[in-house]
């Protein structure tokens with residue numbers, strides 16, 4: 133493991149830092165409505181694209197810089213420090229567009245890649261359904277061929293960002309007569325097409341980050357198909373592999389912030405930090421936080437050497453999402469009755485811990501639940517026996533539904 137930048141990495145970091153200092157917007161976005169934040173985020177994305185910092189590892193002809201994954205990590209680390217608006221483009225640029233680049237024809241790529249890199253158009257991922265999440269291959273939204281078109285009917289759920297997205301990739305069932313993984317096909321769709329209805333889901337945080345999306349006789353051209361008919365599962369795996377890389381670790385208040393919160397919160401005659409039971413938990417989180425940091429360094433070292441990181445991303449996600457949830461709940465205890473203050477102007481850290489209490493449970497589900505990631509680690513890393521899959525050879529239409 134190597135903790136230091138190489139000479140080239142240090143030079144790139146200095147260049148990125150200088151550019152960020154000169155160009156990053158100095159904004160306080162807390163409390164602003166999502167529409168306003170999105171406007172700032174689009175402007176920032178366009179600026180990054182112009183300077184070739186938007187998609188560093190992509191080829192220059194696709195709007196990237198032809199850079200290395202380690203340069204992408206370095207830029208991300210420095211960008212996080214300046215507090216510029218992020219997040220709106222991660223699913224599109226991290227998962228959907230790479231899928232489009234892998235499976236669409238040149239005309240489609242030429243039409244969509246540039247506007248996505250510049251942030252002019254945003255993409256969403258329409259996979260999960262009410263009865264198909266971890267087992268996404270069990271989905272029921274169907275597409276039926278009609279001449280040169282396909283007609284889509286069904287429902288998706290938990291679609292992040294669908295309410296502000298322009299396009300999406302949608303996985304549908306095109307053949308119910310074969311086993312579930314074999315009858316799927318992927319299409320790109322225009323979210324403004326007739327028959328597409330987006331209904332935001334209201335969350336306890338007050339926000340609506342994700343949505344239900346309904347399809348009623350939505351017509352798509354066969355030319356919108358990504359990959360062969362019936363090969364949608366293979367196409368989806370490309371998206372999902374990119375998702376695991378993108379989700380990586382939880383972001384939110386961290387161990388040092390909890391420590392400083394406890395130090396500054398009065399309790400009894402001293403501060404909350406003097407509580408023995410609390411100190412014991414802190415010690416555990418310290419060990420976890422150091423383990424996470426070193427695991428991340430291991431991934432970064434692999435990238436720096438031009439290798440592909442191993443299963444660390446799954447381990448990092450399980451540990452960091454659980455830790456964030458546990459630390460945020462503990463912060464509420466430390467703050468006692470002030471824990472219910474979620475106004476960013478009144479609560480410490482602009483209510484970062486209050487936000488994470490409401491958000492961290494979702495992180496343990498998004499991009500693979502704890503149990504699914506543990507299964508992956510057990511089967512693919514530790515080589516333990518695979519889960520028994522009773523429906524592997526059963527035609528989808530013959531699978532028992534309980535209805």
Ligand SMILES: Cc1cc2nc3c(=O)[nH]c(=O)nc-3n(C[C@H](O)[C@H](O)[C@H](O)COP(=O)(O)OP(=O)(O)OC[C@H]3O[C@@H](n4cnc5c(N)ncnc54)[C@H](O)[C@@H]3O)c2cc1C
Nearest residue numbers: 257258259260264265266267290291292494497498501503
């Ligand atoms: C914040 C957030 C954003 C999301 N954004 C998107 C998006 O943009 N697009 C999209 O398509 N989806 C999105 N999702 C949906 C997400 O992919 C699913 O929620 C996730 O895959 C889990 O599926 P599920 O909710 O149907 O739960 P289920 O799969 O029904 O799981 C329920 C419980 O059973 C457990 N379980 C299931 N199968 C097994 C098994 N084989 N072994 C052991 N335990 C098991 C799970 O771990 C979980 O505890 C998002 C979810 C969240 C929380």
